[in-house]
Amino acid sequence: MALLHGETLADRIKRTKGLPQEMAVSIACDVAMALRHAHEKEIVHRDLKPANIFLHKEIDADRPQTKVVDFGVSKLAIEDEG
DSSP, rough: OOOOEEHHHHHHHHHHHHHHHHHHHHHHHHHHHHHHHHHHTTTOOOOOGGGGEEEEOOOSSSSOOEEEEEEEEEEEEEOOOO
């Protein structure tokens, strides 16, 4: 498991009292790509919320990387064959 540095999206929103539109769109796109990747592996997160989106800041990076975390209640998507 990777060590992340930064804050959750919930904490960022609370601290800055909102997000600039450009940042919100960027985070939303990153989350959509992460969920697409999970869904391709037939994994459903089931608890997506700002507290489970982490804004990870690498030392040399210009902007934080968006990480979807806490797959603790996720489950495999099973198609109904009935």
